[in-house]
C-alpha cells in the first residue's frame with residue numbers, strides 16, 4: 546500500500562493489540578545498490594539479535610516478513626519497504642516506498658511509525674495544469690498517483706475559420722483571437738484558484754508551449770504565483786504517465802536544490818568560528834540534543850550509527866554505560882538515529898531529512914538555538 550494521508554498514519558500509530566506486541570520493519574531495498582539476495586541477508590542480520598529474546602508471536606512475524614521478502618518483494622519497483630505485523634491478531638500492513646529508509650526492526654506495543662512520518666513530511670501534493678489555446682486539463686498528483694480533476698474547453702476559434710469572415714481583417718481577427726485566448730487563460734486560472742482553496746496543494750506545475758507560459762503565469766492569483774514551481778513542454782493530449790513522470794522529475798529537482806541549500810547553510814555555520822550556530826557529525830549533534838539546543842535536525846534518511854539512550858530521561862550517548870543525569874543503565878541500539886529524531890521532535894525541533902542529494906558527508910547535523918555547544922564526554 547501507499548502512504549496517503551496523515552490520518553492513515555495516525556491510525557496505524559494508534560493500533561495497539563490487546564495481548565501481544567507489534568513488529569515493525571523498515572528495509573532499504575534499492576535494487577540499484579543491492580541484489581535480492583543481499584536484501585535477504587541484511588534482513589536476517591537485522592533480526593538475528595532480536596530473535597534470541599523474541600516471543601512466539603514475534604517469531605511468527607519475522608517468519609512472515611522473511612517469506613514476503615523472498616516471494617513478493619520487487620527491488621526494481623520499490624526503494625524501500627515498511628512492514629507492520631502482529632500475527633496473533635492477523636494484523637499485516639506493507640508499505641512500498643519511493644525512498645530508501647534506514648534498516649530498522651522494532652518490537653513495541655504499537656507500530657513504530659516515526660520513519661513513515663518523516664517520509665510523509667516530504668510527500669507533496671502537486672497540481673499540474675496542461676493547456677493550449679483551446680483546452681486545459683488539471684491534474685492532482687500525490688505519491689505515484691495522478692488524478693484528472695478538471696477539463697476546460699475554451700471558445701477560442703480556430704484562425705482559419707474566422708479569417709475573411711464578414712469582412713474581418715487580419716489584425717481584427719488576430720485581436721479577437723488573443724482576447725479569446727486571454728479569456729481562456731482567465732478561466733483556467735480561476736479554476737486553479739478554486740482548486741487551491743479546496744485542496745490546498747503544495748506546488749503548481751505547468752505543461753505548455755514555452756512561449757505561452759509567461760503570459761499565463763501573469764494571470765495567476767498571487768497565492769498561486771507563490772506555489773508555482775516550474776514548467777515543462779507537453780502537449781494537451783500527453784499521456785497521464787508522461788505528465789506524472791515529468792511532474793515528479795521537476796519536484797525532485799526542486800527538492801534537490803532545497804536540500805543543497807540547507808546543507809550549505811548548515812556547513813557554513815558549523816565551520817564558521819564567529820557563527821557557531823550549527824554542528825555537523827554524530828557526536829556534536831548528540832551533545833546539542835542533550836543540551837536541548839537543536840533548532841533544526843538535518844540528516845540523510847539512510848544514515849545509521851550505533852549508540853545508546855537513557856530509557857527514563859532520553860539522554861543520548863555513544864560510549865557511556867550509565868546516564869550521567871539520572872543514573873539509569875543506558876540501552877544500546879544498533880541504529881540510534883531515529884532515537885535522535887524522537888528526542889528532537891519531543892524537544893520541539895524541526896526535522897529536515899535529506900532524501901536525494903548525497904552531499905551531507907557526515908550524515909547528520911543540526912542548526913542550533915544558541916551559539917555553540919559544550920564538548921562533554923558522551
Ligand SMILES: [Zn+2]
Nearest residue numbers: 855858868871
Ligand atoms: Zn537518564
